[in-house]
Amino acid sequence: MREKIGREVVNKNILITGATGSIGSEIVCQLIKFKPNSIRALSNDENGLFELEHKIKEQEGDNPSRYLVRYLVGDIRTKERLDVAMEDIDIVFHAAALKHVHLCESNPSEAITTNVVGTENIVKSAIDKGVDKCVMISTDKAVDPTSVMGATKLLAERVAIAADCYRKTNCKFSVVRFGNILNTRGSVISIIKRDIKSGGPVTITDPEMTRFFSPIQDAVDMVFTAMVESKGGEIFILRMPAIKIRDLVDALIELLCLKYGCEIDSIVKNIVGPKIREKKHEVLMTNHESCWARAEKGMYVIDNIESFIKDFNRNGIDWQDGVVKDENVLISSKDAKLLTIDEIKEILVKYKILED
16 A cells, blocks of 8 residues: 555645644654655644644654655635645645534534634635645544534535535545544543543543544554545545443553552542533444445445435436445444453553553
């Protein structure tokens, strides 16, 4: 796959929105290794861009590839800024979004403006500027949403997928859905690590909750795979292991108590109950989408539903009669085989999640 990625980005100009976030910054760091023509890192976080620039300097040293990156201060909520940032761009990775569920609940208008209108601005600028491919990064919270954040990300997905049907563009739009990414800023793991380091208590919403989790490296690989494989209008979903929150907490307590030299029994668990709009189990796709999903190595792919329905209708076939479900497609973390505590510990150690 790395050879395919290299061929895809060679001599290309690439824009990453949300470039100072956990996913966006990792995309920038990984892209440099493929030596495209140029990389534009766009963010409204000025200090984050400053820190990203220094991170790239440390990563690349005196390698001339460090100069491939331009650091652009700007906001996806402003289309005029996007038009300038997207001049001569071939590929867009759209990672900018408001992502914290409870903050989006308190600020719904801002969530709509950033996640929905911002994505619409991305789509319009990509079409106006003749971009070849645009990959939007989404979340499993967009599936049957119960929160403002999930609802806005669902609408953002629909905006991106609908754009692929626009006849006046050759740009291929696609979406990538993730579950929770291990150890990103503000993630449950980073909060639990902080609680344990301070001696507890560890705050838990609902220990029986289940979640899909993925290392950030696998998530970024999935983004690059979508860029390479997309024919337009697909939703790519990373196949992720599922865990119970209780088991994740126990694994972290065991490993971090060993690291910090404290007794496991000294860490108190404070169960506070689910946050507003928080789901007990996560879902990768709707039942309707599962009709169109196919299981591939390391991922599920939902092909452009609207195009399929039109093809069926054109041939006089009811789409519900023409679809054969892939039995290997998993929908909910509730139905997944959960990792054991030992398996969770192996992943935490392997991906260096315990490092400060």
